[in-house]
Amino acid sequence: MNFRPRPKEEPEINLIPFIDVLLVILIFLMLTTTYSKFTELQLKLPVADSDAQRDYPKEVIVAVTSDGRYTVKGTPVTGRNVDALAQAFADAQAAKDSVVIITADATAPHQSVITVMEAARRKGLNHITFATQNSAQAGNR
Template structure:
């Protein structure tokens, strides 16, 4: 009697059904995913709860409008140039270097307008600069 030797073959995994299942899962995930669109940033302005100073140094309030106009201590500056703003700050300071410049900018004002105020204060020799913030208390 002759017995044949059996050759053992390695079992093969059929990948086609596996790929079909993955394709269905991929389509399901693509259709069920929601996409969020961020069209604008929600920004909350800073608030301050500090007590007011009793001895207030001399201060100059520079207001910056949304369209880039400047007002120094209630006096409108004729142009938007840094040189004009620097001259207005020098005149308002009256030669006192310890004068504090308070920048009160509109929320919609361009950053360049605020940078122009800082540059004008530097040119006028005013090194103390602060920014106005909304109060938390009603």
């Protein structure tokens, strides 16, 4: 008969399965979470803090009003579609290396600006920039 006391074993807590379960839950939550960035943004365009304006030797300035009318180099465009704008670029004798400067009103429809970009693409005018105002100038108005 062996009446000697046995040494007491300390219970071990195995953390590896617990960590595995937590990682699976974390991955599940990361994959199923939706982010609603766009509902939180309040945009006011076009205001930008930029360096001094550049002078381009060959520039075609296209103005877009708030109701979607266009002028190319100060000449009003009769239509509001891509073909009319493309014809206005041709009438303005825009060269392939000309820079198209889009001066759009802050409340101009987005489609109007896209129409200018599409007409420029059709005429092979690949250099496009946007005219903006500094935030200091915008505060004065």
